[in-house]
Amino acid sequence: MAIAKRARSAQYVLAADFVFNYNDGFPVLSALNSASQDTNPRPTITDFGSKAQPTGMLSGSTYVANTNAAANYFEMISLPLGAQIVGGDVQIEAPYVGPGTVTLAIGDANSSASYFTAATLKATAFTNQPTTLTNAGADPQICTMGNATANGVTAVGQVITVSGCTGASAAYNGTFTVDSYSATSVVFTNPNLTTSLTLAGTIAATFAPVRAALLIPGIESAGAPSGAQDASAGYDLRGTLTFSGGQAATQGRVRVKVLYTIDGKANEVITT
Structure with a gap:
């Protein structure tokens, strides 16, 4: 067995923010695990609940109004290969108004809520x-x-x-x-x-009841993974925004902050 010694080094923690407003637009993903639309110059665009076409769309892009009656999948933050999420939170900066219900979950292409269990965005x-x-x-x-x-x-x-x-x-x-x-x-x-x-x-x-910390996956140790390693496989964060009622949103702004390190190897031990 190895002897565990005190850590002699550290690494920087990186921070990334993703902010969306009810009247912003995003490229449509037909399913949680759909191929990324990040490099598609003219994707199909929908809105975050306003039912109105957002500004800034490129000519040739197609806009489809959100039905506000189902789940919507969207890309949030691109993580580099080997990233390990170590913190972050969800902050409602302006509660949603309009739809019957609005919830947000955060995960990746494999799991819709591995980082944040679905919670209401309404007041x-x-x-x-x-x-x-x-x-x-x-x-x-x-x-x-x-x-x-x-x-x-x-x-x-x-x-x-x-x-x-x-x-x-x-x-x-x-x-x-x-x-x-x-x-x-x-x-x-x-x-x-x-x-x-x-x-x-x-x-x-x-x-607004949500100002909540992200769920943190298990951290890879020197021996073997101690839990989920989605981030270290290079999966990007994806959101699932679920509406009911069909009504248009007239307000809503949400900020997601993610803190991560690059190599994901905490709890290292030095062999003797």
């Missing part, structure tokens, strides 16, 4: 709606929204949408990111505010 109403909203502190951009019982928010960084505020306090309305939270309060920053406001109207608040 969820607060379990109990807030009744107070103030920004009376030293910094008027810092807002505190309160409710008597549980609100349902589960993480810093989740996106909340505030509506229903009227009069001068309509400046409270908008989409923001959770800075901190408890069961009965949510603190967020509204960069548009310059002075303290008095709430008028009835608050209607929603939150």
